[in-house]
Amino acid sequence: MKNYSIPAYKLESVNIIDVLEEKKSLADQVGSVKLQGNEFFESKGLFLKTIGTIIDYESLDISPST
Amino acid sequence: MNHLISPHLHKVILLHVSCKLIFGNQYSIICDLANNEFIRLPVQLTKDLFLNNHTYNSLIESELYDTIYLYDLFEKLIGKNYLNFYDDTLLSDFDINLLEPYSIVNCIIEFNIELIKYYPKVIRQLNKLQCRDIQLRFYSQVKLSQLISFLKLFNSSSIMNIDIILPYSHNVIDDISNHLTIINRVTRVIVFASDRNDVVQVKQISVMFVIQEIKNNKHCGFIHPNYFNSSFRNYTENINYNSCLNRKISIDYHGMIKNCPSLSNSFGNIKTTQLDDVLKNCHFTALWFINKDKIRICKDCEFRYICTDCRAYLSEPLDILSKPLKCGYDPYRGIWKDWKSLVECLDAINYYEL
Numbered sequence: 001m002k003n004y005s006i007p008a009y010k011l012e013s014v015n016i017i018d019v020l021e022e023k024k025s026l027a028d029q030v031g032s033v034k035l036q037g038n039e040f041f042e043s044k045g046l047f048l049k050t051i052g053t054i055i056d057y058e059s060l061d062i063s064p065s066t
Numbered sequence: 067m068n069h070l071i072s073p074h075l076h077k078v079i080l081l082h083v084s085c086k087l088i089f090g091n092q093y094s095i096i097c098d099l100a101n102n103e104f105i106r107l108p109v110q111l112t113k114d115l116f117l118n119n120h121t122y123n124s125l126i127e128s129e130l131y132d133t134i135y136l137y138d139l140f141e142k143l144i145g146k147n148y149l150n151f152y153d154d155t156l157l158s159d160f161d162i163n164l165l166e167p168y169s170i171v172n173c174i175i176e177f178n179i180e181l182i183k184y185y186p187k188v189i190r191q192l193n194k195l196q197c198r199d200i201q202l203r204f205y206s207q208v209k210l211s212q213l214i215s216f217l218k219l220f221n222s223s224s225i226m227n228i229d230i231i232l233p234y235s236h237n238v239i240d241d242i243s244n245h246l247t248i249i250n251r252v253t254r255v256i257v258f259a260s261d262r263n264d265v266v267q268v269k270q271i272s273v274m275f276v277i278q279e280i281k282n283n284k285h286c287g288f289i290h291p292n293y294f295n296s297s298f299r300n301y302t303e304n305i306n307y308n309s310c311l312n313r314k315i316s317i318d319y320h321g322m323i324k325n326c327p328s329l330s331n332s333f334g335n336i337k338t339t340q341l342d343d344v345l346k347n348c349h350f351t352a353l354w355f356i357n358k359d360k361i362r363i364c365k366d367c368e369f370r371y372i373c374t375d376c377r378a379y380l381s382e383p384l385d386i387l388s389k390p391l392k393c394g395y396d397p398y399r400g401i402w403k404d405w406k407s408l409v410e411c412l413d414a415i416n417y418y419e420l
Binding site: 038051 | 278310339
């Protein structure tokens with residue numbers, strides 16, 4: 001068996017997914033509950049798309065206990 | 067050997083029809099349009115897996131990847147229902163053209179009490195255009211009675227969803243609970259300048275409290291994974307059209323009709339101009355057709371068909387085809403950074419006085 005030519009997917013992809021998870025956890029409360037909101041919208045067939053990206057998730061200072 | 071894999075070692079590995087590959091410069095994503103999910107993998111790995119009609123056995127024999135890693139990956143992809151094994155490579159595909167009846171899908175209105183007598187006419191016009199979703203922005207305190215009166219204008223309209231953005235006040239949650247929940251069209255309220263970041267569900271309304279100040283339309287255009295949407299509708303729209311501006315119309319604080327309140331170009335004022343006349347203006351609709359494949363840097367990004375866009379705040383302000391300023395993702399390295407900290411963004415930040 002050769003050494004695989006690019007780093008194993010596990011090292012790359014899982015890390016990348018972790019990065020995205022981490023980005024989501026930056027906005028832990030808002031992010032996670034936002035998904036609940038989306039589920040609601042989808043289950044009701046409501047919002048078709050994002051109307052304006054006005055929330056700056058990058059700068060949210062989320063307290064885990066909120 | 068996984069019982070899902072072992073019977074199919076000699077069959078061709080194909081993604082489900084509802085799972086689409088999007089290739090970026092370094093990474094690719096498999097987009098599950100049916101479940102609004104995606105997974106991200108290096109470009110070369112994705113090509114090896116899905117573009118060469120490999121079977122599981124032929125992949126193992128190719129010795130490109132370690133067996134254990136391949137096994138783990140397949141287990142994950144099968145578990146997520148992303149792929150299956152087929153006897154041949156002929157799978158039907160779906161039409162990526164987005165067909166919807168709405169002339170306008172959504173509208174942003176920046177509320178100004180001085181324009182209140184013109185709003186009924188605007189809403190009648192939006193109704194005529196079959197507008198479906200609306201975002202009402204209140205940058206300063208609004209009396210509850212004024213808000214309720216305004217919302218009543220949407221009764222019997224085509225508007226199905228109303229998104230409200232307003233500043234925090236001590237009785238805001240009571241106002242929402244007691245008054246806004248009665249209006250079924252109101253589905254989300256963003257309360258800015260709050261004392262905390264939090265989300266609560268009050269009947270049909272998702273109420274988002276954010277500490278962030280939203281004083282004017284400069285507070286828009288953020289690109290962030292939380293805005294990603296890999297639904298079938300979003301994907302088919304984003305392939306063909308601009309993911310923010312397609313079939314959007316906006317009324318800014320001064321009553322000017324625009325593609326987006328943050329853009330400087332306007333196409334008349336609601337006092338004198340009909341919305342459907344604006345739609346006939348090719349300069350207005352031109353922005354609808356700037357999809358991500360036409361935008362520099364974005365066209366090399368694996369997220370381009372699930373991402374949002376912004377043509378108001380650009381990394382190169384005089385170049386309408388430059389990357390959104392408020393995006394910190396580098397598709398050539400596959401990493402996110404805070405866009406405000408990037409040296410290459412400083413000139414544009416100063417230009418827009420952000």
